[in-house]
Amino acid sequence: MSEVLGNEALEIEEDTQKNKFLIFSLESESYGIEIRHVTEIIGLQPITQVPEMPEYIMGIINLRGKIIPVMDVRLRFNKESREYNDRTCVIVIEINDIPMGLIIDSVSEVIPITGENIVEPPSIYSEGGRYINGIGKVEDEVVLLLDSDRLLNEEESENLANTI
Secondary structure, three states: OHHHHHHHHHHHHHHHHOOEEEEEEEOOEEEEEEHHHEEEEEEOOOOEOOOOOOOOEEEEEEEOOEEEEEEEHHHHOOOOOOOOOOOOEEEEEEEOOEEEEEEEOEEEEEEEOOHHHEEOOOOOOOHHHHHEEEEEEEOOEEEEEEOHHHOOOHHHHHHHHHHO
């Protein structure tokens, strides 16, 4: 019986997270990531650099005894790097069962974006378009919806898993 109740609680939790996105900014662009992928949002912490990592992997942090690699999303998206400030934060998510911190410019809010307000990204996207799962229409604005599983390819995930 407790197993049935546990499954029902999981379904209710998943249902309350359905179609909800954490909105964050890089420069003037708004991005969204499904809230169900987000573990937590933390302030920027001291980062320990690890040799021979891709340039967008800034290093690792120790989050309550758990070692987490951190990725600067600006660099991953081939944007210019920028000095971190008091609005810069880290969104902790799971990518292919690996906890990952995403360094972003600022977090805005959690908002619902339903299916009728999400369109496919244009096929003109090149390399950077692989990270975009859809485009959300929110009032007069657009939000680029990320596919968190594509932020790292299989080889990158494996290399990170072996490093940490």
